[in-house]
Structures are given as C-alpha cells and as structure tokens.
Amino acid sequence: MEGDLPVLRVRDVTKSFVGNVVLRGASLDVHPGEVLGLVGENGAGKSTLMKILAGVHEPDSGTIEIDGAPVTFGHPIQAQQAGIATVFQEFNLLPERTIAENIYLGREPRKGRLVDVTGMEREARSLLEGLGITGLDPARRVRTLSVAEQQIVEIAKAVSLDARVIQMDEPTAALADHEVALLYDIIGNLTARGVAIIYVSHRLREVLHLCRTVTVLKDGEQVDTRPASELNESTLVRRMVGRPMSSFFPPVRPGTETGKVRLELRGAGNDHVDGVDLTLRAGEIVGIAGLQGSGRTELLEAVFGIAPLTRGELLIDGVSVTVGSPRQAIRHGMALVTEDRKATGLALQQSILDNALGVVRSVFPGRTPAARRDVPGLLGSLAVSARSLGQEAQFLSGGNQQKVVLARWLTTHPHIVLLDEPTRGIDVGAKHAIYEVMRELAAEGVAVLMVSSELPEVIGMSDRILVMRDGRLAGELPAGATEESVLSLATGVGEVAS
Structure with a gap:
C-alpha cells in the first residue's frame, strides 16, 4: 500500500555501452502487491533496466535496494536469490524436459541420491494451483505446450524461487484474448499475495488497465512516473514520443485516389471461412476486425494460397484466377506480411540484405540485380536502424525487424498488400513509421487489406472496416466507426447497420 516501504527501490541508475549512455538516472519505487508499468519506445532503456534488475548487466552508477537494504548483482542467480525474477519475452525453457523439471531445474528435490520425481511433480502441481491453474499436468514436456502455457511455467518457476518482484517483458505479445484474461487472473493472484510486478508492454490500454503506477522512459531517461489513474493513451504517447496522439495515425496523403x-x-x-464477399480497390486501406478465432488470419491465408479457397471465386483486376500457393499469389502481385515475423516473416540468421531480397530471389530471380540496387534506398525510406546491410536480422529491434519484413515484400512491387497484425509487439514510434508506409502505398495505388486486433489501429487507418465472426463477414462499417459498433458486429450483440 502507499506509504509502505518499497520492496524494490532503484535510485539514479546509469548504464553505458562502449561510451554510449543507454540509461541515465533511472529511479523506481515498487511496493508489495503493486503492478508498475514500464513503457517507452524501443531504445528507451526499458530492456537495459530490466537486465540490470535481473543481474544480466551491472549498473555504472546508482543504487538498488530490496526491503531497504542495498544489493548488488553480478550474476542472474544473485538477483533471483535476492527475490527478483524475470519472465523475458523469449522464454528460457528446455523443450524436452517436463514442466516440473523446468520449474525446479538445478534445484530438484531428492530422495537420497535420486531425484524425487513424484515429490517434484506434486510441488509443481501445488504451485500451479496456487496461481489458479488446474488441468496442466506437471509431467508434460514443454515442447507440447502453447505459448501461454509456457509463460505459466516461467511464472511458476519465478514463484518457486520465492520471488518478491517479478518482471514481465511483453507478456501478452503472443497471447490470444482468452489467454490474456488468464494472465490477468494470475497477476491478480500474485499481487494478492504481496508479489510486486514490473510490467513492460507496448499495449498502452493494457498498461493503463492493469497497472497502479506507470513509469515512462525516453532516450534512456525517465521522463514521467505517476498513478495510472492520472494518465490516458494520448498522454502516454505524448510523453513517449514527443508528439500528440492526434498525429499518431497519419492522414490520407494528398492525391490518394x-x-x-x-x-x-x-x-x-x-x-x-465461408461465404465471403468483398472488394478491395486501388488506393484503399481496408481493415478487418474481429475476435480471436473469427477467421481473420484464415481469410488472408486463403487469399494468399496458404490454405487455398475451395469454393467461390477470386478475381484480381477483374479476372477470375486460381491461387493455389503463395508462389502463385506473389506472381499475381500479392504480398503477405504474416503476424509472426520471427517464425514466418524473416530468416533471423540471415543478413538484412538477404532477407530483403529473399522473395525476389525465389520468385523473380531475373529482377534480383535491380532489387539489390533498390534495397538501400528502400530501407532508408523505411528508416531501418542498423549497423550495415550485413547485420543479421535476429539482432535488430522488433520495430526494425518488422520494417525489414515490409522491405522483403516491397521489393516485389506488389499491387495488393495483405497485412496481418502489422504492428504487433513494436513500439509506438515504429508503429507510426509503418502507418506512414501504408499511407504511401495507398497513395501509389496499392490496395491494402489489414488485419488487426487493436481497434484504435483499425479505426485510425481504415477507409472501410470489415468485421468477421465465426468465419464469415458479419458486416461493413465506414471509416471512423466507433469501437462499440465494431464490437457489436464482432460479438453478435445488437444490430448495426452496414
């Protein structure tokens, strides 16, 4: 509660790498049972601060206190022993071992010289039930788990370490809506037991809903800390990027027809999907909204030939065509930016240049020399921040990775661009850059079809909004429609004129 001694106090922490100051004078107070939001663009210093608290990096200056006592961490194990656990976006689990084995890795209970497997699984089950999780067998191998279930294992591991503070890095980035609700319940169980949560997310509405206090970092400096009740999305965006929310979604470019x-x-x-009738015109951005599982991604995959249409008709520029594979879709002038850039959008261990040329080399090899000449200018127009074209994609920030995915497709000069969650898991500055690219594509006569789970994004960027429900189009709404009208169609609650 307010006024209680903070379980974690950070004061004036600074960190530099090779003479470049990436964190300057950061301070936090986190109280027992509190959820503190930590927000900022990529490069703002969030990850550096998290890694300092996790014992991955040592600060150049500043102090860290647990329950009023100064602590220093030279290794992640020391941070864990002090009561700080971190659930990173990239999980640290062994896929061939069981849930119980992962939770107690290196700390397995024993009977004599043998691991007490039965006792370990019993303790793991108790931990999971304490988080409100039933039906997850501790004997299951991690490779069989969903992303949400793997996250639960990471959180259970943190609880097993008697963590007083748990840091969560983009915990909902890859979760479906019902999984997000489960995570919220788990966080509620933890805070009710006095555990403090540091919650890092680009989803500002989520931060405002879940957190009691929000700290904003910008360019390595702490620019604001205040109760979430005193903030809204517009204020947060202004503090994070230095421009008002009104300019967040760029207007239609002059001359766009x-x-x-x-x-x-x-x-x-x-x-x-079934019975889908739609038209998409040159110069249009059409948004597709709907609940998780409504068929949005499946519709894009059908159009692109990943799961080809088996009935009905698909026409491109007025000509009926059969698209039985992605290669055929590409040859018909289509591009698809998938929702998971790491799994299906990029070759992470290849260079930026090789990624940008990947589709052209595969489908239009004769165009490769010209595309190679165009890549530097294209990446420059996308404002990709990287050391060189030879840098591996895995070492880029999420926003820069997404821009490289766009470059990979724009080198093919598509006439139809399908975007599936184009700004998922990236900061607000990178989002704005991608919105500018979408507006530029529309101004050039490209037709853009965008799936997004973020209603402000759908409403802010779409010329028309199509809403899906149960694999069918539930209706169409005009630009600027309200969130309530979109949700009414998505859920089937109430009637909204199309």
Whole structure:
C-alpha cells in the first residue's frame, strides 16, 4: 500500500555501452502487491533496466535496494536469490524436459541420491494451483505446450524461487484474448499475495488497465512516473514520443485516389471461412476486425494460397484466377506480411540484405540485380536502424525487424498488400513509421487489406472496416466507426447497420 516501504527501490541508475549512455538516472519505487508499468519506445532503456534488475548487466552508477537494504548483482542467480525474477519475452525453457523439471531445474528435490520425481511433480502441481491453474499436468514436456502455457511455467518457476518482484517483458505479445484474461487472473493472484510486478508492454490500454503506477522512459531517461489513474493513451504517447496522439495515425496523403477493384471475392470459402464477399480497390486501406478465432488470419491465408479457397471465386483486376500457393499469389502481385515475423516473416540468421531480397530471389530471380540496387534506398525510406546491410536480422529491434519484413515484400512491387497484425509487439514510434508506409502505398495505388486486433489501429487507418465472426463477414462499417459498433458486429450483440 502507499506509504509502505518499497520492496524494490532503484535510485539514479546509469548504464553505458562502449561510451554510449543507454540509461541515465533511472529511479523506481515498487511496493508489495503493486503492478508498475514500464513503457517507452524501443531504445528507451526499458530492456537495459530490466537486465540490470535481473543481474544480466551491472549498473555504472546508482543504487538498488530490496526491503531497504542495498544489493548488488553480478550474476542472474544473485538477483533471483535476492527475490527478483524475470519472465523475458523469449522464454528460457528446455523443450524436452517436463514442466516440473523446468520449474525446479538445478534445484530438484531428492530422495537420497535420486531425484524425487513424484515429490517434484506434486510441488509443481501445488504451485500451479496456487496461481489458479488446474488441468496442466506437471509431467508434460514443454515442447507440447502453447505459448501461454509456457509463460505459466516461467511464472511458476519465478514463484518457486520465492520471488518478491517479478518482471514481465511483453507478456501478452503472443497471447490470444482468452489467454490474456488468464494472465490477468494470475497477476491478480500474485499481487494478492504481496508479489510486486514490473510490467513492460507496448499495449498502452493494457498498461493503463492493469497497472497502479506507470513509469515512462525516453532516450534512456525517465521522463514521467505517476498513478495510472492520472494518465490516458494520448498522454502516454505524448510523453513517449514527443508528439500528440492526434498525429499518431497519419492522414490520407494528398492525391490518394480510390481506383479500380484490385481484389474481389465472391462467395469464397474453404474449411476455415465461408461465404465471403468483398472488394478491395486501388488506393484503399481496408481493415478487418474481429475476435480471436473469427477467421481473420484464415481469410488472408486463403487469399494468399496458404490454405487455398475451395469454393467461390477470386478475381484480381477483374479476372477470375486460381491461387493455389503463395508462389502463385506473389506472381499475381500479392504480398503477405504474416503476424509472426520471427517464425514466418524473416530468416533471423540471415543478413538484412538477404532477407530483403529473399522473395525476389525465389520468385523473380531475373529482377534480383535491380532489387539489390533498390534495397538501400528502400530501407532508408523505411528508416531501418542498423549497423550495415550485413547485420543479421535476429539482432535488430522488433520495430526494425518488422520494417525489414515490409522491405522483403516491397521489393516485389506488389499491387495488393495483405497485412496481418502489422504492428504487433513494436513500439509506438515504429508503429507510426509503418502507418506512414501504408499511407504511401495507398497513395501509389496499392490496395491494402489489414488485419488487426487493436481497434484504435483499425479505426485510425481504415477507409472501410470489415468485421468477421465465426468465419464469415458479419458486416461493413465506414471509416471512423466507433469501437462499440465494431464490437457489436464482432460479438453478435445488437444490430448495426452496414
């Protein structure tokens, strides 16, 4: 509660790498049972501060206290022993071992010289039940778990270490809506037991809903700390990027015109979607909204030939075509930016240049020399921040990785661009840059079809909004429609005129 001694106090922490100051004078107070939000663009210093508290980096100056006593960490184990656990976005689990083995790795209970497997699984089950999780067998191997279940294992591991403070890095980035609700319940259970949470997320609405206090970092400096009740999304954006929310979604470019129908579906369907009728015109950005599992991604995959349409008709520029594979879709002038850039969007261990040329080399090899000449200018227009074209994609920030994914497709000069969650897991500055690219594509006569789970994004960027429910189009709404009207169609609650 307010006025209680903070379980964690950070004062004036500074960190430099090779003479470059990445964190300057950061201070935090985190109280027992509190959820503190930590927000900022990529490069603002969030990850550095988290890694200092996790014992990965040592600060150049400043102090850290646990329950009023100064502590120093030279190794992550020391941070864990002091009561600070971290659930990073990239999980640190062994896939071939069980849930129980991962939770107690290196600390397995023993009977004599043998591991007490039964006792370990019993303790793991008790931990999970304490988090409100039932039905997750501690004997299951981690490789069989969903992303949400793996996250639960990481949190259970933190609780098993008697963590007083748990840091969570983008914990909902890869979760479905019902999994997010489960995470919220787990956080509620933890805070009720007095555990403090440091919650790092680019999803500002989520931060405002969940956190009691919010700290904003910008360019390595702490620019604000105040109760979440005194903030809104507009204020947070202004503090994070230095510009008002009103300029967050860029307006339609002058001269943008809606042209001919580029893509048309008539009664289209497969095993996942059915009876879909839609048109997409040159110069248009059409948003697709809907709840998780409504068929949004499946619709894009059908159009792109990943799970080809088995009935109905698909027309491109007025001509009926069959798209039976992604290669055929690409040859028809389509591009698909998938929702998971790391799994399906990039070759992470390849260079930026090789990623940018990947599709052209595969489908249009004759265009490769010209594309190679164009890549530096294209990456410059996308404001990709990297050491060189030879830098491996895995070492880029999430926002820069997403820009490279866009470059990978823009080198093919598509007429139809399908975007699936184009700004998932990236900071607000990178989001704005991608919105500018979308506006530029529309101004050039490209037709853009965008799936997004963020309603402000759908409403702020779309010329029309299509809403899906149960694999079908539930209706169409005009630009600027309210969130309530979108949700009414998505859930089937109430009637909204299309």
